[in-house]
Amino acid sequence: MSLDPSYITPGKDFDRDTNYIEDRITQDGRDGWPVEPGRYRLVAARACPWANRTTIVRRLLGLEGVISLGLPGPTHDKNSWTFDLDPGGVDPVLGIERLQQAFFARFPDYPRGITVPAIVDVTSGQVVTNNYPQITLDFETEWIAHHRAGAPDLYPQALRAEIGEVANLIFHDVNNGVYKCGFAGSQKSYERAYDALFARLDWLEERLAGQRYLVGDTITEADIRLFTTLARFDAVYHGHFKCNRNKLSEMPVLWAYARDLFQTPGFGDTIDFNQIKKHYYVTHVDINPSGIVPKGPDAAAWLAPHSRADLGGRPFGTGTPPEPPLPAERIVN
Template structure:
């Protein structure tokens, strides 16, 4: 293996929120009991914002939105009046972690779900959170919520998502935080091998699993949405821009223009997060003015491949007041 390869800390709080708890680390699904903390800047948190909106869970699971930057200590609620989350009454997400686990030794990550009454973090397992929103919160999903985990596709989906995670979602970070030329070269080759595979796959099918959107598309989209704005330059993933890769670019625009996807994306916060927080890669914290992002709204032509984005379901309604993205295409 190349020296100085980036390795992600994948140890999370693995408690779950389920419809029928049977174990001490399982919490009951209850409307209004929990608050999802999900920074728009973070691709892992962005997944939860998309799934929550697609499934129509806004009324039963409130959301807190930390600002785009954080220090080594914690994500903070810089965007709220007084810098305090209006429901949890805390300035730092770290407070919720420490309330349950005094001296919590790992990073303070988003997404996180917090129990409102106690102020204690329940879970920060981003992979399991969206799985459970789809499978355990079904009683409270909106009428017409799409099936993001179709049973007949589940086995293949897991394989596709595993490759997307290791090679693309995490692959861009492997490039950006490589500690040697050898590690970077290997990471770069792995990433583009996977992107070439996705380009071929999406040339003949509208979505990753076929004719309708699934969780697999949610997981790929959050990386693609950040690709030209951040990963191409900041993380040196620069063989091509996304807008130079025909099928992937059309696919990404198709999703961006679908309710529930683009209306969760704040490009300004995304750029601020990566370019300001990663001072080891960008010592002066200068946030680039470009690239031009207006292309996200141009026709994508993917309708020619057929399919129905929501399958037998329906699109979500308008974005809830107070949850609108303030900086579209900024």
């Protein structure tokens, strides 16, 4: 597979393209895409932290029987994510080999990167949206009639402003901050991103010392957005992206917080460490030209006791944990 080596622009900061397809799937169908069980397929690679958010929310809200899940493999070439894990390399529902085909079915001259997560309209085979921050918010608000009994409120109305503020800080300094380190094109841009990343992690360490979750006393969208980066920190970002002031496992509060979420149904059961490591270490050939994938760290450490319940809090509020993953979606690390 020919992989794209152009992640780093010499002399430049990493600048993420955040221009996504802004169509939304809503109850009133105002963009032409009404909420409709069975109509849409979520395409979300296990390796990708942005896609991982959508698989967690889908699990927590019990949308597995409403929105199907397509799983590309952990690596991709310069053109697209591919369905190389499926028999014959073809997605069994969409009938395509590359996610790119769904984008081109709607936009024949689509000029940007083919990203996950993406939602595809199964009947037409056309991509609906790849706007990952909005996808989870819409799962939480527009699909509410199809949530499972006992589904948690991940985006409480009274806390939305604070969730947005915290999530914005986390995005710039942590979620995207690790990429600003890893894809920095100069020493100065790397050090600037490095300093911002660890200043924010220190801020989170302090914030979470006295409260179990980021906003309020239950799991919210803010926790989900932070978790997917923390889950990849020691396995990938610490070494591969040079985020090496310390490991997550050397930050006692954040490490316990991350383990608490990992051991919560709907979180750790979406994490495939093997695919995560393969994606970063094989795809980013400009950073790791050998393509060698590290064996460690030992994932068993994620199951160690965390004592975060001593802080109180109710993981699912007045709701309940989700059922175990569907057999076809279970992960063996």
